[in-house]
Amino acid sequence: xxxxxxxxxxxxxxxxxxxxxxxxxxxxxxxxxxxxxxxxxxxxxxxxxxxxxxxxxxxxxxxxxxxxxxxxxxxxxxxxxxxxxxxxxxxxxxxxxxxxxxxxxxxxxxxxxxxxxxxxxxxxxxxxxxxxxxxxxxxxxxxxxxxxxxxxxxxxxxxxxx
Numbered sequence: 596x597x598x599x600x601x602x603x604x605x606x607x608x609x610x611x612x613x614x615x616x617x618x619x620x621x622x623x624x625x626x627x628x629x630x631x632x633x634x635x636x637x638x639x640x641x642x643x644x645x646x647x648x649x650x651x652x653x654x655x656x657x658x659x660x661x662x663x664x665x666x667x668x669x670x671x672x673x674x675x676x677x678x679x680x681x682x683x684x685x686x687x688x689x690x691x692x693x694x695x696x697x698x699x700x701x702x703x704x705x706x707x708x709x710x711x712x713x714x715x716x717x718x719x720x721x722x723x724x725x726x727x728x729x730x731x732x733x734x735x736x737x738x739x740x741x742x743x744x745x746x747x748x749x750x751x752x753x754x755x756x757x
Contacts, residue, residue, distance in 0.1 A: 668693025698744030
């Protein structure tokens with residue numbers, strides 16, 4: 596019985612090791628964090644490493660890649676944002692992966708979370724999946740040759756009643 600339990604636990608650990616590093620929940624939570632908090636979360640909890648930073652229109656944009664095997668090909672970009680006249684910053688987080696299965700998993704997660712799929716289609720380069728709710732606009736792209744994919748989560752201005 597102990598052998599079977601060990602085998603089951605080992606299988607679950609292996610599944611975790613080869614899945615994508617972030618979930619849809621992670622990406623939507625990252626747009627609500629400051630750049631420093633998002634950096635700390637990705638580095639300490641998800642194993643990403645800072646690749647480089649750049650100044651884009653006064654915003655410090657940080658590019659992080661997944662530590663470990665180079666062929667994994669995961670990257671996250673944080674720090675992109677639009678400042679509103681009220682002073683609020685609407686952030687954008689971009690995740691890319693060289694493994695298209697990671698993006699397909701994120702599409703499945705978005706559907707399970709109940710996000711509205713507003714569009715599913717393709718252009719000459721990518722298969723396109725658009726999800727939307729009151730708080731986020733999510734664009735998921737998978738290259739037509741299945742060589743890579745990306746997810747862009749944009750924070751929306753919520754016009755609720757107080």
